[in-house]
Amino acid sequence: MKDKISILIHTPSGKEPKIISFKIKYIKYFSVLVLVFFFLSFFSYLLNVFFVQKYFLLKEREKKIKTITNLNKKYKEELNKLRDNLIKLENYLIERGVIRKDKDALGGLSKLKAEELSEEEYLSFLISQSEALFNQLKITPTGFPVSGEIISTLGWRKNPFGSGYEYHTGIDIKAPYGAPVYATAEGIVKYADWFLDYGKTVIIKHPSGYETLYAHLSKIKVKSGEKVEAGEIIGYVGSTGRSLGPHLHYEVRLCSKYLDPLRFIVWK
Numbered sequence: 059m060k061d062k063i064s065i066l067i068h069t070p071s072g073k074e075p076k077i078i079s080f081k082i083k084y085i086k087y088f089s090v091l092v093l094v095f096f097f098l099s100f101f102s103y104l105l106n107v108f109f110v111q112k113y114f115l116l117k118e119r120e121k122k123i124k125t126i127t128n129l130n131k132k133y134k135e136e137l138n139k140l141r142d143n144l145i146k147l148e149n150y151l152i153e154r155g156v157i158r159k160d161k162d163a164l165g166g167l168s169k170l171k172a173e174e175l176s177e178e179e180y181l182s183f184l185i186s187q188s189e190a191l192f193n194q195l196k197i198t199p200t201g202f203p204v205s206g207e208i209i210s211t212l213g214w215r216k217n218p219f220g221s222g223y224e225y226h227t228g229i230d231i232k233a234p235y236g237a238p239v240y241a242t243a244e245g246i247v248k249y250a251d252w253f254l255d256y257g258k259t260v261i262i263k264h265p266s267g268y269e270t271l272y273a274h275l276s277k278i279k280v281k282s283g284e285k286v287e288a289g290e291i292i293g294y295v296g297s298t299g300r301s302l303g304p305h306l307h308y309e310v311r312l313c314s315k316y317l318d319p320l321r322f323i324v325w326k
Contacts, residue, residue: 134180137180137181137184140184141184144184144187144188144191147191148191194266196243196244196288197243197244197245197264197265197266198243198264198266198268198322199242199243199264199268199270199310199319199322200242200243200288200322200323201242201322201323202231202240202242202323203231203239203240203241203242203270203272203306203308204231204233204237204238204239204240204295204306204308205233205237206231206232206233206234206237206295206305206306207231207232207233208229208230208231208232208320209230209231209232209305210226210229210230211226211229211318211320212226212227212228212229212316212317212318212319212320213225213226214226218302219300219302227309227316228271228307228308228309228310228316228319229307229308229309229319229320230305230306230307230308231305231306231308232303232304232305233295233304233305233306234295234304235276235295235296235297235304236276236277236294236295236296237294237295238291238293238294238295239260239272239275239291239292239293239294239295239306240289240290240291240292241262241270241286241287241288241289241290241292242270242288242322243262243264243266243268243270243288244264244265244285244286244287244288245262245263245264245265245270245285245286246262246263246283246284246285246286247260247261247262247263247280247281247282247283247284247285247286247292248261248262248263248269248282249261249282250278250280250281250282250284251278251282252298252299253273253299254299255299255300256271256273256274256299256300256307257273257274257275257296257297257298257299257300257301258273258274258275258276258277258278258293258296258298258299259271259272259273259274259275259299260272260275260278260280260292260293262286262292267312267313268310268311268312268317269309269310269311269312270308270309270310270311271307271308271309271311272292272293272306272307272308273299273306273307273308273309274295274296274297274298274299274301274304274305274306274307275293275294275295275296275298275306276293276294276295276296276297276298276304277293277294277296278292278293279291279292279293279294280292280293310322
């Protein structure tokens, strides 16, 4: 009997009690099975939790990778759009004479594609080229030298001082006496004094090769040899020299050739 465990069951009806006996070794086997089952169930639960978490982490990572890939694609598309816009701007400025054809202002930008460089290198390149373009614009005559109305343009016109015709080498801008006159680009003052029929005149030599002339001034504010910035006041509107009233005579020159200042003032 030592190898067995007996259970005595009494019934309320007064019947003979029932005895149920179990061998101890079977109980041990059963206990081991229960423990093994519990252990396997717990281990399975842990594995399930681990793989479920792993699954969601992988899904989240895939989602992030997809998002980053899409952003990277869009980023490169935007960089290429920026590149294309810079090329269009460069070509337009070449057509308008702002950038000379013998100067590659953007350093071969039209031959470069985003795939040829890393994102950082490509962006850095575009920034440097946009800065180069900006620097080119700073030294190229751009915009009005004075606020006013254009009353005479480049070319042949009727002589306002007598009969016949004369070739007008720039444009005349009507403006109030004493109105400020601004340098249309960065450069060095080449001349600042009285200049024949032009009266009080300022001539600026720009690094781009252009020269600009501002004539009939009432007062000159700069000196020869002085460096001026784009937008800096260089004098004031007057009527000195051969003039019929307050206005600014403005010229743009390149290699001693007279260019139409309107090309540099009004961009179409």
